[in-house]
Amino acid sequence: MITMSSTSSAIHKAVDWGSLHDLKVLIQAVSTKRDFDIDNRAGPNQDTPLTLACKKGYLEKAALLFEAKASLLATNGTGETPLIAACFYDHFNLARHLLQAKADIHATDKNGWNALHCACYKKNLKLVQFLVSAQANVEAGNAKGTTPLIFASEQGCLPVAKFLIKAKADINAGGKNGWNPLHCACYKRNLEMARFLVDSKANVEAGNARGFTPLLFACQQGSLPFASYLLKEAKANVATRTRTGATAFHVACRFGHLPVIDYLLQAGADVQASQNDGTTALHVASQIGHLPVVHYLIKAKAGINTRRDDGITPLHVACVTGHLAVVQHLVDSKANIHASVRNGATALYLACQNGHLPIVERLIKEKANVEKQTKSTRNTPLGAACNKGHFPVVRFLVTKAKASVNALARGGSSPLAVAIMRGHEEIAAFLVRIGKASLSLTDSAGRTPLHLACKRGQTRIIGYLIHAKVDVDSTTTKRKDTALHVAVRANQVETVKLLLKAYKANIHAANKLGRTPLHLAAQAGLFPLVKILVSAGANVYQGDQAGQPPLFMALDRGHGKISRWMINQTKADASSSGPESSSKSDEDEGESEGEGRVDPSGTDCKRGLEKDSSTKKLKNFKLNSAKVNKAVVIADIADIADEVVLPKMNVKVKVKTSEGPFTNLNGLHLNNVEPKSVAPVTKIKTEYPVSANGIVDALSHAKGLVMAVKGSKEDGNHDDASQDDASQYDANHDDANLHETNHHHANFHHANLHHANHVVASVNEHVAVYSSKASQDPRSNLPKANGHEPKGVSNPRSANKYVHKPYDDKPYDGKANGANGNQPTTKGADGRSSYDKTNNHHHQLNAPSTDRVKANTAKTAVNGVVVPAKSSAPKGCASN
Structure with missing residues (x-):
């Protein structure tokens, strides 16, 4: 059975590889089928048979398909019509037949390209002339605004450009990015095209979206003839600027075109011209690292210590980017190595921050201040290197430059603390072992290096610190947390294990609120840590200052799984204890006999x-x-x-x-x-x-x-x-x-x-x-002893006086207590009720006798729970 898709695929194959006869026979064979579609798409580009024939330039096959009612408007996967496909692939005769067959000359593909755009891009003058004669729009732009003339200028096709200008195309029309035909000619360094466009009244001062004019494009490309033509013949302005304030001189220095730089300077360019942020040409050359340009500019009397608006000098930018040769030349030319930027960073600080050791060595040789702190963070060059993890720089500063390893930045952070917080273990170990950094310095929160290492989970650093005799249980933080507290707060499981097993941290230590590490783990719902701490001996019932133990903190936060495990673990520990276990066995045994x-x-x-x-x-x-x-x-x-x-x-x-x-x-x-x-x-x-x-x-x-x-x-x-x-x-x-x-x-x-x-x-x-x-109230299943309700067990449907209702701010008045809803009373020695429902008062109770009275109780076991039976003794303890 031949399906529509298989038929379409066969027709595509016949168009692509078969003979004209094969295609004709196939079309005749399937044209009578009701579901046959001559414009069905197939192939990787989803071409119709007709667009495929136009791409290949098969005029006769295209004519045969057209006779079979193939649509001239049907498009492939990219939106190409048969006419656009014929023009893009330079098939003039096919394009002419399609236009004669009334194909749409203004149709565009998904990118906005029409037949004329394709012809200009392909530099096919004959086809361009034919399309223009067929009323194609010479001003139409594609999706990016590129016009046929821009395509011609970009492709360097002067004949097409001349024809389009004669056809009244706008010579200064630009695309959405602002590029016009003259910009394209300058960027492509096509001097002949540029001369034609300038002679045709193109605007030599027009800028693109970024403000680049033809002169700036010529300087960017380093074309001295182009720059000379624009300045001398086209009368371009040498001081023209981009949106950021860059001149042609800045652009030439950025790209290192020394001949153009020299020509611009002779043409009147200002060597000290600055951009909107104060950047000079020397800043630009130093940043890029063009040493010859830096030499030239310094000889041309460029300001060597000129600052940008943020205080940065050419030396600063060279230190940031790491151009040692530029730095050396600037230093030899008397650049100020002590100058600081707006936030107080010096050239040495910037070199250390960016890890440029050779520059650091040169600046230290020039007596740069190794202890100079920034204004904003109060950080030193050593602190900057520790922060970024540049170990070679740190080692040089400590061992050679004798930088202080205990200088504190804003917030009280030492270089060691910074290295720990950033996770640079090698640097931290070096500062502890070789640098002899203080291990007791605290930051503004009272944290020592050990606290910070525990927070980050850096077990190697913790080992170094404790090997250096740091107190593992120190409580210097504002919360009075130990290292174990900090590790638990940060959920550092391996660190907690290490502190407990290897360094014997005090598992019962309490912080300012009286909370142990187990309190914190239970409160945060950190089940793995709870297991570790309890297994290591943490007390589940050790209360904090408010009297709340870890177990109840877990309950309070809704961590039922943790609470259940803690209770069951405690039960297991209790049942496995020797003397207590045997004691309880005796107790249970006594209870079974009705005693006690x-x-x-x-x-x-x-x-x-x-x-x-x-x-x-x-x-x-x-x-x-x-x-x-x-x-x-x-x-x-x-x-x-x-x-x-x-x-x-x-x-x-x-x-x-x-x-x-x-x-x-x-x-x-x-x-x-x-x-x-x-x-x-x-x-x-x-x-x-x-x-x-x-x-x-x-x-x-x-x-x-x-x-x-x-x-x-x-x-x-x-x-x-x-x-x-x-x-x-x-x-x-x-x-x-x-x-x-x-x-x-x-x-x-x-x-x-x-x-x-x-x-x-x-x-x-x-x-x-x-x-x-x-x-499912378990009280409903409890048997009665001696035919009475067991003591301490009320009606399961009655309210206990001491159980408050949810979200009720008043205690229950007891009216529903007991099966009859009556509040039991207990009389004191004076005969008054111990509970007066009318006045809601309690009255005095006499103390019981010191004589010990043995209880005559019967026991009933329910699910392993011993329930006392009704006693014949007087109710309550109100009377002797």
Whole structure:
């Protein structure tokens, strides 16, 4: 089956290679097909059969295709019509037949070229004459504005140019770049064409888009006859300027045409003429490195120390570009080597900055000032070389020129600091080893070279510095960061490993805010660094000045993956510890027998308030959460899933609540967890070995755990806390200390407590949210002990009084607490309720007896979590 594409391809092949008979037979065979298109494109240039025939100059084949209804307007891939193709390839007879067949003479291709442009470009006078006689436009420009006359002048075809001028073509018409026929003739150094154009009244002072006139083009090309003709015969202006202020003399000096320079100077050019920015011809020649021109200009009395507007002299530009011969000649000619540019840089500084060692050596030989600082950066030549990494220059300046290695630039940066910041290790090592640079100098931020090397992750330099006895734990920065802090901030993993393993950096060092490197890694979500630091012994629960540990910083920033790993890692460490592990096994064993697990609402809570004879009872503990840094959430273990361990969490506790089951220090839902010692209420600081289940899952939308609660002072005066609008709390206490108790299940300094039933957590500003899904509340699966709801486990659909609603600035009033929505009350010795819903007041609680009361509790294990059963002991700790 013959398709249209295969048929078209066959016709193209017949046009290109076949005979006329073959093409005729093929056209007859396919012309009756409905889908046959004689103008279909094919080939690399997407030519139609007719454009292909016109390119090849096949007149008879083109006639045959035309008879077959081939279109004269059909174009190929570049937009060429059959007429444009015939003209570009110099096929006059074919172009004539196409025009006779009414081809469009004004049609253009994609670049705006028409048939006349192509004929002029090809210098085909006969075709140009024919096209012009056929009414082709002699003023039409292509896409760039190039006219037929410009094409003729560029190609140097004088006969075509003469014909076009006779045809009234505009002799001064320029393209979009401003080039006119005379510019092209001068650029091509076609003196005969230029003479004809000038004689035909071409403008010798017309400039292109950049302001270049015919004289400047002639000087650029170094054509002395051309320049002489334009100046003498055409009367061109020797002082004409470009848009930047350059004269013909500047142009000749830039391109090094000494004969033209000499002729221009004799013709009246000004050797001291300056461009718009003050650049003279000597500046130009020195920059390019034309030594003969520099010699000539100095002999011609050019100003050797003339400054540009920015203060740059010819010596400066030669030092920048590195032309040693020019520099030597300028120096020998008494150029001022101490002159500085506007920002204070000298010739030596510029040579050092650009790494031109021979020039540096020559300038030092001439007693250039090696300690001269710039005005803007206060940098020295040595600092400039260190900044750009030019080691040979640095070595020469330090060893030969005796440059100061401790000179400080603006911002306090030494050459060593600059080299480190730019990553030039070879230079830094040289300054430390050979230059004996000071390793204790700090910049304006207090950073030492070691800090900077750690920030850049330059382990080799760190090795050099520490080998030179630098203190790896120095805290000179404004943040009081150590090198390890800096490396963590910059996420330099290999540097952190090096500091920890090879140089024993203090992993527990705290900065100005009390934050360790682990704080920074957790806060920034740098999981690899968190793993390295924790594996090296970093404390997950070491609090900063605000009491916030790394774990909670990770939670606060939403780095759940890091938080989960840190908790699980701590759990693994706790389970693998020898004495603690066996201790906990004993505890668990005791719990399984129903011994020792304390009901937070039972009588055993009194143990949390035991005190010695020197203490007084603690009473009226109130919670102020309206204006604290982190609000408190106390939730049941049933809110949590998946067992995890939080060991040795340092918690600053300033107040406790007397409400509900939380009537004493043991009632913070840290079951059978007692403080080792308690100072006066406003000064209480204790350790709680807290365990919880699924802390990360439960707090996936929370911001962290509370580390400090601001509370009340004696006689109701609050210490660093303001009154909550919803609930006012008072604290009335004397100095009190709790008796150190030997609790069977908790060691507050060293034990990791497994299977704890509750956890203290916090969110932003007095807003606390546990994000456990309501539909999957694990409390709904907890069995009841003895037919009753387990203590500490409320109705899963009821609100806990101490769990604030999201983004609610008032504490929950407790009306929904319990299955019936009634707030449980606890009566004190005076018979008054400890919670008055009407007045929203708390009342005094009597201290518990010092006698230790054993709890009679039953335990129920749910998913590995021991839940206390209902106790027969009195609720709360309000009465003895």
